[in-house]
Amino acid sequence: MATTHPAVKFTYEDYLTTPADVRYELLDGDLLMVPAPNLKHQRVQGNLYYHLRRFISERELGELLSAPCDVVLSDTDVVQPDLLFVSRERGHLLSGGENVRGAPDLVIEILSPTTADKDRGGKRELYGRYGVTEYWLVDPMVETVSLHRQRAGGLAATHTFGRDQTLRSPLLAGLELQLDDIFSS
Numbered sequence: 001m002a003t004t005h006p007a008v009k010f011t012y013e014d015y016l017t018t019p020a021d022v023r024y025e026l027l028d029g030d031l032l033m034v035p036a037p038n039l040k041h042q043r044v045q046g047n048l049y050y051h052l053r054r055f056i057s058e059r060e061l062g063e064l065l066s067a068p069c070d071v072v073l074s075d076t077d078v079v080q081p082d083l084l085f086v087s088r089e090r091g092h093l094l095s096g097g098e099n100v101r102g103a104p105d106l107v108i109e110i111l112s113p114t115t116a117d118k119d120r121g122g123k124r125e126l127y128g129r130y131g132v133t134e135y136w137l138v139d140p141m142v143e144t145v146s147l148h149r150q151r152a153g154g155l156a157a158t159h160t161f162g163r164d165q166t167l168r169s170p171l172l173a174g175l176e177l178q179l180d181d182i183f184s185s
Contacts, residue, residue: 011075023068026078027122034080034115041110044140045082047182048108052083055175062087062105063094070099071107073130079123082138083108085172103130106171110138124148128155134171143183 009029018024023034037045049066056064067080085106086093093102107127109119119137127135128150135148135155143163148155149170161167167177 009076012072012078015078023080025080026076027118027126029076035112037082037110037112040140041082041112044138044182045110047184048083048110048138051177051181052085052172052175055172056085059174060088061085061172062089062091065100071104072099072101073103073126077126077130079126081107082110103127103132105132106134106136106169107132108136108138110140124155128153134169138182140183143179145179145182 007029010026010031011029012026015024015026015031018031023036025032025034045066049064053064056062062085064083064085066084067082069080069084071079071081071084073079081104083106084100084104086100087105090102090105093100093104095101109115109123111119116139124135124137128148131150132155133150137146137148138144139146144160145167146160147158147167147169149158161179163179163183165179167175167179169175169177
């Protein structure tokens, strides 16, 4: 007679016991190791951080953070987006000082061969469900940024920008991000 074993679901408390020198995410109670990004990914992330940080700081809009930074969406969903923005109005999400407690205004994931399917699928759905306002999927290989906006409890693609274009974000009014600057190495 075959017996079934219930799947073990990890919680935030379990997540806190993982080794500090290894990156993990917790998606629907599944503990997943996150590999280090490649050099192209790192360069694109650095360029995005530099330009966004200047824009956000000059206007005192809120706080821009980069991975590794825990975003605790629930007891069984803890993610580490490549970049995230929390507006000044939602600064209470940062009040604990150790992590982000709730959905950031903006989440940016930079696609890697090992994470692309998860970022386009399960994580996009997760971010939409928890109320992320805007989600950017950055593809460093084809040099595009796909902008997704919150619509009816989910994230819907609204525009894809290419290398020779200027990204404008409804969330960050006045932002004009030259993608040539982002994808240059």
